[in-house]
Amino acid sequence: MLSGRDKILSFYQSGNTIFSIFTEIKNGLILNEQRRKFSVNLLGEKSDEFKKYIKSFGQNVTIVSLLNESSQSIECIKKTKEIGRDFIKSKTAEDGWFVKTQKVSVEEFKKKFNEIDYLFSPFFILYYFYKQNEISNRLWLLLQDEFITAVVFKENRPIFGIHEKLKKNFSIEEFIKDFLHNFYKEECCYFIEEIAVFDATAGKYGDIKKIEETLLLPLKYEKTDILKVLPALLQKEEFEKFSFTKPSKKEKLYIKVFTAAILVIALFLGAIDVYIKFEENSLAKRVSIMKTEKDKTVLEVHETEKLLKDLNTVKTSMQDILSTNSLLKENIKNIFDLIPDSVVLTRAEFGKNDILLEGESLSKEEFEQFIQKSLKGVYPEFTTRLEKSGKIYRFVSIGKRQ
Structure with missing residues (x-):
């Protein structure tokens, strides 16, 4: 999970266009956003302009993208023992499921965009939406310009899902009907009670909500921005691990250096804290000794004052005695003379x-x-x-x- 102040470059390719957004986040708050789009040549290679744009960030940016590959599927770890050497899978989710896709698709993407750090399946975008409220008995759909993803979750895990490229004359109504037909073949006792459509096409397919009249199911329609969802995935620790790729070695080195620096700072601050506590204890001891000495001095002063008072009393008494004796002596002399x-x-x-x-x-x-x-x-x-x-x-x- 990213933390503190993060710079994230999110992008995905649709047709011959790369859509990107640079997001600067601090403590979960977006400080800055910059949207750009770039053309892709006939060979499907990224443009020189996009190359320069990525390089302009150096190592101070995390790059994340979406893998729109139709071979993706949802698997259960209990049912799938081996995925085959031609496939690659995401990290296993908390309830034992993962997404697998062709290894060559990921390798080609990494070859094309070698700076990539995190690469996510569209299934995890829908899983991200599901985790926000965990509504069951709902069909979740992500509609893109060229792809559609559909999945049903039950008790925090997907039980049926499809990711495929859109065909000509695509009809979302017909797609949902086919999906429900195939779903009920496998899950005859679990019923879909509503549909949620997240539209990333900017309304390309018109008023989708009207199909609820023919499907006889409530439909929640919401426009979504994939470029904003991708950075949000990195703010959740549980989603970061679902990437098909890991951060590059340079990024890892940067993280290690940053972690080492934090550790050194923590040790330094810890040493300062120990020193301060030692000095506080030493000062407390010195204060205690000084207080004891002060109390002893005050006691000695009181005793000295008492002694001086007694001496003054004795002095006064002696003066009185000497005076009296002198008078008596004089009286005695006078009397005997008389x-x-x-x-x-x-x-x-x-x-x-x-x-x-x-x-x-x-x-x-x-x-x-x-x-x-x-x-x-x-x-x-x-x-x-x-x-x-x-x-x-x-x-x-x-x-x-x-």
């Missing part, structure tokens, strides 16, 4: 904001003066318990400040 000679301390406790003094005094007045003048200025809240024991006074004094 104690009169008549007062003896037996216990002294100094806090940051309080003081406890125990001792003895020989004079109540000197003790009270010491308390009132010296200590109450430093400790506004001051309580004293004073007891006389003989000639001395024992005291316990507690002072506080805010």
